[in-house]
Amino acid sequence: MFDSLSNALGGIFDRLRGAGKLNESNVRDALREVRMALLEADVNFQVARDFIERVTQKCLGEEVLGSITPGQQIVKRVHDELIVLLGSNAQPPDLNGTPAVVMLVGLHGSGKTTSAGKLAAHWKSQGRNVLLVAADIRRPAAVEQLTVLARQAGVEIITPQAGESVPALGARALKAAWDATRDIVIFDTGGRFQIDADLVAELKDLQAAIKARNVLLVVDAAIGQESVHVAEVFHKEVGLTGLILTKLDGDARGGAALSIHAVTGCPIVFTGTGEHQGDLEPFHPERMASRILGMGDVISLVEKAQLAADPEAISNFEKRLKSNRFDLQDFLEQIQQMKKMGPMENLLDLLPMGGRERNQMRSHMASGGADQMKGFVKRNEAIIRSMTPGERRNPDIIKASRRQRIARGSGTTVTDVNDLLRQFDQARKMARQFGRMQKRLQWMR
Ligand SMILES: Nc1nc2c(ncn2[C@@H]2O[C@H](COP(=O)(O)OP(=O)(O)OP(=O)(O)O)[C@@H](O)[C@H]2O)c(=O)[nH]1
Ligand SMILES: [Mg+2]
CATH class of the missing domain: 1.20.120.140 (SRP54, nucleotide-binding domain)
Structure with missing residues (x-):
């Protein structure tokens, strides 16, 4: 992007x-x-x-x-x-109601149903109690699609009954949400190839029944300036509170993201960056601006790391770092935490580096570099796992014969073991320097 x-x-x-x-x-x-x-x-x-x-x-x-x-x-x-x-003044969706109601609208294939599933998973991961509602009553396949996504996200779903109108379904869903003390209800609605009187009437009827505080337009960024036009029309006809820009993964130019707020006045609240449930990101204008200028997005990187990392592991790690006892067990834990952050390719956009370097890295990853790195991480993990707890805590005791045993045990070679020990040594030196620096800073304060 x-x-x-x-x-x-x-x-x-x-x-x-x-x-x-x-x-x-x-x-x-x-x-x-x-x-x-x-x-x-x-x-x-x-x-x-x-x-x-x-x-x-x-x-x-x-x-x-x-x-x-x-x-x-x-x-x-x-x-x-x-x-x-x-x-710059974008507000996240208002999730304060009891329940908070979110209605997704948009054209055919823009990604409403997919985004409904992603949002459910996202808010559920924040500890919210989410209910999905399949309010696309025309297409049974749409109800099935959302049912599968609800199961994936682990949330309840309300589906239309035979002959039920959209507003009746809306009212029933809200009552169910109230009874079951759900705190966020997400409505997936039907799409059309273009916005017409019929669609507008259907959405208005639903809105009259559910009074959603959040009406989010799901719009496909890959259609470029056309998406800006679509947003303008929807905003005029239905009244939007925010935008979800989907398929940014397939849109290398990003023109829609850069114009849509300026033209419509509606804030972008989320972006879709893939077909999977985790491919949704809250939109932060300042972070996106930094990414565009190649300054990276270190805040998102840190957030990803925090989300992936187990807080206890981090605090232990910090303690060990401070007391100068960084060992191979810590190294192994670090490797595991890194793995939880997802594929390296996805983190590239977040790192501060020039466009040319980024492209080089990306093509390196695509032409086998990513697999190489995965192999490398896997190998190092296997090697550390083949060591005894004593060896992990005190790598200096690992002499030639032990290296041979470890290589055999992990299905690697002695060279691989040597490589790992050398890397560990560097990491340990860095950790020591870091510890010393921290001490000096404390002293200066
Ligand atoms: N690459 C990519 N594909 C996406 C994204 N969001 C949705 N899609 C894909 O776009 C297609 C349409 O998505 P749906 O969620 O079914 O779209 P919809 O708006 O519900 O469509 P209708 O119900 O027909 O109106 C699916 O194949 C999705 O997997 C995204 O952020 N990136
Ligand atoms: Mg749909």
């Missing part, structure tokens, strides 16, 4: 930073290039123009040009304005 835009902006800013003295004319030239890059990323024409106008005004002042680091100041101004573009 945003790959080509990220690359283009990276190049423009590199040149700007290398340009020595900046003046009005080379700043204007650079921003003209930024505008071209936005248009190539399929950003709405008007949105791109307004964006550049705002950034230009902010960049031509004495404060920027007269500063010691004008290039960096300009990147900062672009970053700030990108956040505004993506929706």
Whole structure:
């Protein structure tokens, strides 16, 4: 996502930073290039123009040009304005009702049913008590699809009864939610190839019955500017509180994500990045702006790590680090925590690195690097598991004969064992340095 835009902006800013003295004319030239890059990323024409106008005004002042680091100041101004573009005042869905009601609307195939399942799993993982409602009464297959997703997410589902109208189903579902003290109810609705009077009437009738505080449009980002148009029409006809942009995984340009809030005024609240239940991300404009500018998204990375990691393991690890007792058992635990964060390929977007480096890494991963890394992790795990607890706690006792035994036990070679021990040694040195640094910092305070 945003790959080509990220690359283009990276190049423009590199040149700007290398340009020595900046003046009005080379700043204007650079921003003209930024505008071209936005248009190539399929950003709405008007949105791109307004964006550049705002950034230009902010960049031509004495404060920027007269500063010691004008290039960096300009990147900062672009970053700030990108956040505004993506929706700086975006609010997450309002989940305070009893129950909180969320209604998903959208065209055929935009990803409503899939997103309903993803949201159920997401909120359930936050300890919420979720109920799904299949309010797409025209297609029995849609009810089946949502039933499967509800089972996957481990939440209850209400399905339509024979001859039941959509508003009647809505009222019954809310009563059921109330009786069973569910706190979030998600309605999946039927789609059409285009928004027509019939669909609008159906959605309005349902809304009159359920009074959803959250009406979220599910819209396919891969259709680019058309999705912006769809959102405008839905907002006018039905009244939206937020947007879920799906299929961002298949949209390398990202034009919809960059224009849809500016055009409709609706905040993007979630993005869909794949077909699986976990492929849903809450949308954070400031993090997305950082990703676009190749600054990475370290906050999301840390969050992923925290979500994956067991808090007890982390606190033990910190203790051991502080007391300088980092050993192979800790190393093994670290490997396991890393594995829980999911495939390396998915983390690449979150790491701060230049567009070119990112592309290199990505192609390295695709051409066998990812498998190599998995093999490597698996091998190291097997090696540590073949050691005795004493060896794990005190790797220095692992001499030649023990290395041979460990290699045999783990189905690896002595070279593999040596490699692992060398890596561990480096990790231990780093851990020591880190410990010393922490001590010094404490002392300085
Ligand atoms: N790659 C990718 N595919 C997605 C995403 N979200 C949904 N899909 C796929 O898009 C297709 C349509 O998704 P549905 O959830 O059935 O769409 P819908 O809006 O419920 O469609 P109707 O019920 O026909 O109106 C399915 O094949 C999904 O797997 C996403 O974020 N990324
Ligand atoms: Mg559906």
